[in-house]
Amino acid sequence: NSALGVAYKMRSLVLLLIGVAWVSAQDADCDGGKLPGLGMASARVDSHQIRLNTLEDQIEKLGARASDAAGSNVGQAARNLAARLNKLEGDGCGPRHFQCGGDRKQCLSDVLVCDGSADCGNGADESDxxxxxxxxxxxxxxxxxxxxSCMTFTDQxxxxxxxxxxxxxxxQPRVWINAVATFENEEDGKTVTRTFNTQGNYxxxxxxxxxFPPASAPLQVGIVCDFVTDDAADCSLTQLVSLDVCAKVRINKK
Structure with missing residues (x-):
């Protein structure tokens, strides 16, 4: 919305700029034809030139604001893509560590991330x-x-x-969460729903x-989700006893 507002203002200023330029041209024609009011026309041309310069400065500033607004969206998309690539390629740190990034790679224990104290050299562990x-x-x-493996369901x-x-x-490096998990699939032409409460952490x-599900849950599987963007995560359903990965699912925020 901010980018659209800036674009609208730029369009209005450009139209005004064209109008002022046209008036200036008319006055200049009068000046060249030695028509009456020569001194007044010359003064008006000078006045319009000042206004033109001011409008041009405003347009440049609005253009910079539009670029910044567009750049913020591009930046978020780039961060999301980097997170997905990092997941595929690995970050060179251990399974319980955080990669600080930057020119010099630095690994940090994940229990030090978002604990209120910057431990990465670039402060990445406390970034918003x-x-x-x-x-x-x-x-x-x-x-x-x-x-x-583990269990077989179709179209779940x-x-x-x-x-x-x-x-x-x-x-502070963890957020404790409560959730309701619902599994739904078709069996013998009927919709079967399995719902249970879960607890865990982020x-x-x-x-x-x-x-993790309670002991009474119909499906004894843990749900492990790695967030690739703010609105999507790749999840594994893991059997609690054997720790075997039974299923995969990409969940999206609704």
Whole structure:
């Protein structure tokens, strides 16, 4: 919206600039033809020239603002793409570490990320983007589950609703979350729904949410989700006893 507003202002200023230029040209023609009011026409031309210069300065400033507004969207897209590439290529750090990034690679324990004290040389571990809670209370997520082992379901859908989260002062690198998980699939021509409550945490350093079902849940699988963007995560359904990965699902924010 800000970019559109800037573009609208730029268009208005350009139209005004054209109008002022036309008036100046008319006065200049009068000047060249030695018509009456020569001195007044010359003064008006000078006045219009000042206004033209002022308008040109305003247009340049608005153009810079439009570029900045567009650049912010491009920057977010670049960060999301970098996160996805980083997941595929690895970051050179251990499984429980955070990559600070920058020209000089630095690995940091994930329990030091978003703890209120900058430990990376570039301060990346306390940046707004890293310390953003990607599982806010009330958010809803959904995706299609593809089972590879453990259990077999067809055309199953997973829905997650984050019912609450909290962050304690004595251990800020984690956000403790509560959620409702619903698995839905077709069996013998009927829709079967399995719903249970889950609890777990969100790890800022790994951008990862881990949810565990209660002992009474119909499906004894943990849900591990790695967030590739603010609105999408790649999840694994892991059997609690064997820790085998049973299924994969990409969930998207609804």
């Amino acid at each position: 983007d890293v310390c953003k809670v990607r599982v806010p209370a009330g958010s809803s997520w959904e995706g299609d589950v593809f089972w590879s 859908t997973l829905r997650l609703i984050i019912t609450g989260n909290r962050r304690v002062n004595y251990f 790890n800022f350093g790994k951008r990862r949410a881990v949810l």
